[in-house]
Amino acid sequence: MYSYDTFDKQLVDNRASQFRSQVVRRISGALNEDEFRPLRLMNGLYLEMHAYMLRIAIPYGGLSAPQMHMLGDIADKYDRGYGHFTTRQNIQFNWLELDRVPELLVDLAKVNMHAIQSSGNCIRNVTADPYAGATADEIADPRPTAELLRQWSSLHPEFAFLPRKFKIAVTGSSNDRAAIRVHDIGLQLVEDEAGSPGYKIFVGGGLGRTPMVGVVLCPFLPRDQLLAYLEATLRVYNLYGRRDNKYKARIKILTHELGIENFRNQVEAEFQSIKTTAPATGPWLSKIEDNFAVPPFEELPAVCKALDTLTTSNSAFARWVETNVCEHKVQGYAIANVSLKPIGGIAGDATSEQMHKLAHLADRFSLSEIRVTKNQNLVLPHVRQSDLGDLWHALQFDGLGEANSGMISDVVSCPGMDYCSLATARSIPISQQIARRFADPELQQKIGPVAIKISGCINACGHHHIGQIGILGLEKNGEEYYQIVLGGDDGEAAAIGKVSGRGFSKDDVVDAVERVIDTFLKLRTTGELFADAYRRFGTGPFKEALYETD
Amino acid sequence: MKLIKNGELSEPAWIFCDNIDHDRHDVGQILPYRVFLENRVRRTNTIGLVGIQIDVDTELEDIIAYFDQLHLIVIEFASFVDGRGFSIAGRLRQSLNYAGEIWANGNLFADQYPLAVQCGIDGVVVDEQLLQRQPVEHWRQAIDMHPAFRSLM
Amino acid sequence: MDKPERLSTAKILTANDLHSGGVVFATAHGDWSPFISQALLSDDAVTNERLETCGQHAVERQLVVEPFFIDVSIENGLPRAIRFREQLRVNGPSVQTAFSKPAFREVA
Numbered sequence: 001m002y003s004y005d006t007f008d009k010q011l012v013d014n015r016a017s018q019f020r021s022q023v024v025r026r027i028s029g030a031l032n033e034d035e036f037r038p039l040r041l042m043n044g045l046y047l048e049m050h051a052y053m054l055r056i057a058i059p060y061g062g063l064s065a066p067q068m069h070m071l072g073d074i075a076d077k078y079d080r081g082y083g084h085f086t087t088r089q090n091i092q093f094n095w096l097e098l099d100r101v102p103e104l105l106v107d108l109a110k111v112n113m114h115a116i117q118s119s120g121n122c123i124r125n126v127t128a129d130p131y132a133g134a135t136a137d138e139i140a141d142p143r144p145t146a147e148l149l150r151q152w153s154s155l156h157p158e159f160a161f162l163p164r165k166f167k168i169a170v171t172g173s174s175n176d177r178a179a180i181r182v183h184d185i186g187l188q189l190v191e192d193e194a195g196s197p198g199y200k201i202f203v204g205g206g207l208g209r210t211p212m213v214g215v216v217l218c219p220f221l222p223r224d225q226l227l228a229y230l231e232a233t234l235r236v237y238n239l240y241g242r243r244d245n246k247y248k249a250r251i252k253i254l255t256h257e258l259g260i261e262n263f264r265n266q267v268e269a270e271f272q273s274i275k276t277t278a279p280a281t282g283p284w285l286s287k288i289e290d291n292f293a294v295p296p297f298e299e300l301p302a303v304c305k306a307l308d309t310l311t312t313s314n315s316a317f318a319r320w321v322e323t324n325v326c327e328h329k330v331q332g333y334a335i336a337n338v339s340l341k342p343i344g345g346i347a348g349d350a351t352s353e354q355m356h357k358l359a360h361l362a363d364r365f366s367l368s369e370i371r372v373t374k375n376q377n378l379v380l381p382h383v384r385q386s387d388l389g390d391l392w393h394a395l396q397f398d399g400l401g402e403a404n405s406g407m408i409s410d411v412v413s414c415p416g417m418d419y420c421s422l423a424t425a426r427s428i429p430i431s432q433q434i435a436r437r438f439a440d441p442e443l444q445q446k447i448g449p450v451a452i453k454i455s456g457c458i459n460a461c462g463h464h465h466i467g468q469i470g471i472l473g474l475e476k477n478g479e480e481y482y483q484i485v486l487g488g489d490d491g492e493a494a495a496i497g498k499v500s501g502r503g504f505s506k507d508d509v510v511d512a513v514e515r516v517i518d519t520f521l522k523l524r525t526t527g528e529l530f531a532d533a534y535r536r537f538g539t540g541p542f543k544e545a546l547y548e549t550d
Numbered sequence: 551m552k553l554i555k556n557g558e559l560s561e562p563a564w565i566f567c568d569n570i571d572h573d574r575h576d577v578g579q580i581l582p583y584r585v586f587l588e589n590r591v592r593r594t595n596t597i598g599l600v601g602i603q604i605d606v607d608t609e610l611e612d613i614i615a616y617f618d619q620l621h622l623i624v625i626e627f628a629s630f631v632d633g634r635g636f637s638i639a640g641r642l643r644q645s646l647n648y649a650g651e652i653w654a655n656g657n658l659f660a661d662q663y664p665l666a667v668q669c670g671i672d673g674v675v676v677d678e679q680l681l682q683r684q685p686v687e688h689w690r691q692a693i694d695m696h697p698a699f700r701s702l703m
Numbered sequence: 704m705d706k707p708e709r710l711s712t713a714k715i716l717t718a719n720d721l722h723s724g725g726v727v728f729a730t731a732h733g734d735w736s737p738f739i740s741q742a743l744l745s746d747d748a749v750t751n752e753r754l755e756t757c758g759q760h761a762v763e764r765q766l767v768v769e770p771f772f773i774d775v776s777i778e779n780g781l782p783r784a785i786r787f788r789e790q791l792r793v794n795g796p797s798v799q800t801a802f803s804k805p806a807f808r809e810v811a
Binding site for chain 1: 719721722723724725726762763764765768769785786787788791792795796797798799804
């Protein structure tokens with residue numbers, strides 16, 4: 001993990017003091033709510049339906065064990081004993097009081113954590129591949145780049161009042177586990193023919209009211225030019241992004257309205273005029289790379305007999321290994337996915353007790369590292385294969401051992417109308433019902449991996465547009481009703497799903513999903529994935545099944 | 551008018567004008583940039599200190615030629631949540647090397663002062679009403695308490 | 704104004720408490736209560752205006768944030784939010800009844 005230096009330490013301490021001063025001045029009336037609102041949002045603090053909600057930044061999804069312990073402490077000290085891991089790799093606490101948030105930030109600062117720019121019209125948490133530094137399929141670790149962008153963007157004075165929020169994601173692998181193509185800026189680490197490092201840059205992807213897949217802004221940008229190029233891009237966006245309509249203010253609208261060539265030319269022109277004065281990427285990035293310690297991997301044998309034995313003798317464990325465990329780049333190690341989707345539970349939620357347990361498990365089994373995924377699950381990235389059995393037993397005990405990573409019951413769900421003042425319908429109950437309907441482990445195995453994502457409103461925080469089956473909760477005549485979207489994809493074949501037709505009531509939507517799955521099971525060849533079957537057959541048979549009674 | 555600059559509150563010897571007053575030499579005059587350009591074109595007599603007001607629609611290329619004659623550029627912010635003025639200041643300083651004074655005008659409040667300064671803005675115009683709620687001490691405190699920005703290190 | 708028992712629907716003014724962020728309702732005494740049962744019911748323009756002024760003053764005195772009206776139905780003499788989203792706001796999340804809120808209190 002990255003080792004924070006004294007500058008970072010001072011920054012979070014000072015930030016906590018600054019926010020306290022802002023709260024004091026809000027309460028005295030020196031700051032009115034219109035002035036305070038952007039300030040509190042730039043510290044991740046929302047005023048939600050029930051109370052203040054704080055979104056704590058988890059930079060590119062990486063947590064150390066001490067940090068996870070602190071999150072557990074915070075859940076108990078300031079909130080109601082639990083937190084919610086989000087689709088942008090952050091964590092949210094829902095029941096906070098304004099007066100106590102300054103104290104909470106001081107506690108966070110003790111473990112070098114903060115809520116800087118996790119909301120507001122500024123550059124948000126830079127997200128990255130949760131398998132970074134552990135996977136064999138990356139050409140380079142994207143985390144130093146993500147850390148560079150975090151340092152560059154934090155408190156950037158020019159970009160604190162953008163037309164709208166700005167989200168960046170980074171991947172080091174062509175297997176895109178960071179959904180870079182649906183971000184305002186998506187970066188893929190690449191090499192040119194000579195093997196020199198650089199970035200393929202996507203721009204203008206995004207979800208919400210006008211979902212779009214990003215387009216290539218720059219097919220290869222030499223590594224050393226990254227900050228200058230992004231400064232130029234952000235400056236063009238800040239100056240020319242629309243400000244007349246909140247729903248047309250993202251960079252995707254600007255790139256769409258100008259056309260990518262025109263937009264690129266403007267960025268290029270700005271880049272040329274600032275490239276000698278913009279911050280130099282090279283030395284800064286090298287320094288960061290030096291501060292990413294290589295984990296103390298042991299030399300382990302290629303084959304782990306203990307793992308093989310247990311897999312053969314314990315079918316439940318074998319199932320968990322099949323769904324939740326992935327290959328590691330270092331021989332003898334494995335990447336373990338920890339599901340926060342227990343059947344009937346609340347997607348992405350963890351109790352303080354679970355957080356402490358996870359921190360202990362990370363210390364014991366994962367070189368003290370934990371990752372958060374955009375699918376509201378966690379990862380223990382560096383587990384010795386010989387430890388997988390013990391890990392699984394421990395996870396089972398703590399309600400964290402569901403063998404459903406990427407499976408049908410691994411439903412991504414935003415908090416929805418139970419928590420969020422923007423929502424038009426509840427999403428959590430639907431996700432629970434779906435998980436229960438398909439809970440049977442053998443049925444899940446039969447269906448295979450399928451990505452169901454639910455959003456409680458058009459803002460799409462549940463990423464329903466890029467679900468293979470997406471569900472959008474709306475309101476009609478005072479009743480909740482749900483649109484089904486099919487054919488989305490959140491990876492390198494990114495695609496925005498298409499609305500299947502009229503929506504379903506909350507009592508009918510789970511039956512509707514079941515009809516889609518039944519159709520898939522009838523049409524597929526043995527072992528064929530849902531995504532592939534959908535591509536092969538198109539939407540026709542699924543639409544027919546959805547509306548067969550019409 | 552009142553101005554916050556270098557952490558102090560002052561009443562600078564400048565006024566906003568719609569047109570040049572050739573007889574006034576006691577104060578600097580801030581003209582709408584279009585008026586300035588028209589007068590430059592007509593080569594009227596120079597007067598005392600001259601400044602211009604620009605906004606988000608101003609084409610900076612049109613005023614580059616006059617940089618060394620302009621003592622002051624006032625950037626009109628459409629509102630305090632409209633951050634275009636920060637990028638305009640950024641362009642003036644970084645891309646175009648403008649070395650004169652820059653002020654921000656547009657209801658910016660105390661906590662935005664450090665951002666403005668870091669973007670190359672020298673002063674923030676404030677009105678009486680705002681100063682009632684946010685006296686100069688708040689503006690100084692905002693600077694003192696603002697965590698450092700790494701790119702400037 | 705009709706006695707509460709004779710009304711079938713009314714408007715009430717709600718907001719979030721600045722300090723706690725909790726949901727509060729404007730009462731007949733001009734203060735704010737977390738209990739919907741204590742909300743001042745309005746079915747005329749004069750009371751609406753009175754409530755609006757109360758809201759403005761509370762904002763100016765840094766007590767509450769963003770007051771707004773909601774429609775309620777009166778059942779057994781007690782107000783109940785009509786829109787489902789407002790019910791969630793009053794009662795708490797439907798999925799975690801451990802966090803349900805004190806929506807009602809017996810009126811003394």
